[in-house]
Amino acid sequence: MTLLEGRIAIVTGAGRGIGxxxxxxxxxxxxxxxxxxxxxxxxxxxxxxxxxxxxxEIRALGGEAVANGADVADFEQAAAMVDQAIDTFGGLDVLVNNAGFVRDRMLVNTSEEEWDAVIRVHLKGHFAPLRHAGAYWRAEAKEGRQRAARVVNTSSGAGLQGSVGQATYSAAKAGIAGLTLVAAQEMGRYGVTVNAVAPVARTRMTEGAFDTSQMAEPEDNAPIVAWLASEDAGDVTGRVIEIDGGQICVELGWAHGPKRDIGRRWRTDEVGPALRDLIAEGPDPEPVYGAR
Structure with missing residues (x-):
């Protein structure tokens, strides 16, 4: 038996590249x-x-698959996509949120339309399918049919460390990391794990933006996602995992660092010295991609 035998999955943005x-x-x-x-x-x-x-391609391999053309950031189309999986295959076990695109531009040159488009596709395009899949899994659990459900979202190093020239994309991907943490906590009671990957790969999104000649292949990311989609991965949730070729890294994200409590309201003249001391006590932040 293969790892995902009998499981039913949706993969968004699956026509090309990483998806x-x-x-x-x-x-x-x-x-x-x-x-x-x-x-x-x-x-x-x-x-x-x-x-x-x-x-x-999947059918040629002997597998089962159907196509879906939904705009995943459209709330009703996302609901219909989830329904298609249930109606066609009899349920849903795995949601891989991958769809997205970029509008790379320095912050002061970014238009409102570019900002709205990128945030919509990435962030709402993760929320809408997750919202409808989550409602289905909650209903199943309440009916005594709890599934070993898995969600794999797609963040990015740009969202975790920042990336010069990608303010909008970085903001969207950071939002996806935050969404992952909250969804993991809220949906665990229904048998759902929620993780995110931060993949590195040469795709049509990355080609042209910078030198991709040494970048990993899209296929390098797929085994990690496949394992996270399995029943075996039930003890892993709320994690963001960066993948770069043969390297996987569990991202630590934001964490409480050095602190000081003076037991009263701070005076303005006290803040600067105190913050500088605390910053000096903590580790240096990861460098922003593209910073010099």
């Missing part, structure tokens, strides 16, 4: 997969969705 690799690996491990891809160019224009091609 495609996830969908194929989940299928190789025995999962039935809803392959979601909205079908847009890097510039945001609609184009033919590659989801059907990925479904054909």
């Amino acid at each position: 495609r690799a996830h969908a194929l690996e989940l299928a190789r491990q025995g999962a039935k997969v809803v392959v979601n891809d909205f079908g847009v160019s890097l510039g945001g224009e609609r184009e033919d969705s590659p989801a059907d091609a990925v479904v054909a």
